[in-house]
Amino acid sequence: MDIKVNVRETKGDTYVVDLNGEIDVYTSPKVKDAIGELIDKGHYNLVINLEKVRYIDSTGLGVLIGGLKRVREHGGSVNLVCTNPQIKKIFDITGLVKIFGIYDDEDAAMKALV
């Protein structure tokens, strides 16, 4: 069980964080570090692509919430790309659909940041 993290710079100082694997109590620190590093460098508009994430638990959600709170302090935002019904269900149950922009594809998530 692991998570692969890939960070890409795109237009307009927006960064995309591609995640591939399972996000749980063991792997979430790696995701937290990647997002934290971007924010520490002054990048406050992020798209986190969950398309290849097969599983996420509350520690993973906590990392995403923590990142969102940090970028909002600087006027930024975090949008998510997610179509996996089980993962969308978790965002729905927890009410996080109301605080994250969740999109079906990366283009839509990018456009919504601008």
Added chain:
Amino acid sequence: MPPFQGTLGTVELRIPSKAEWVAVARLAVAAVANRLNFSIEDIEDVKLAVAEACTNCIQHAEGSDQIQITCEAGSDGLTVRVRDFGRGTRPEGIQSRRMDEPRVGGLGVFLIRSLMDSVEYDVNPERGTNLVMTKKVAR
């Protein structure tokens, strides 16, 4: 909480109380759930609930180095017991939080209660914390 009818068997697992072992617990319980007539969605629910319970043991149970997971499979549902051997979980470890304010932490118990049909905690400073949760097979 009475056991489900038509007991099919009991599966027990004990893992070290460490983050890297939680995946083993959730996959083992998913395999048990897969033996019953649960839908894929319900199996995912059980898997996440068990992982959240184990994560809570790791994060909140003081002095426990093991987690015991017991699955009792019945023809109409699954009972899962997750037990640590600590000095009792701190109250914040088993409280479900209000969902009207986004903040880091506290989502685990809320998810367990949302995903399972019944959830009971027995917190004892001498025996540790025992969580019993059930999921019925949808008809």
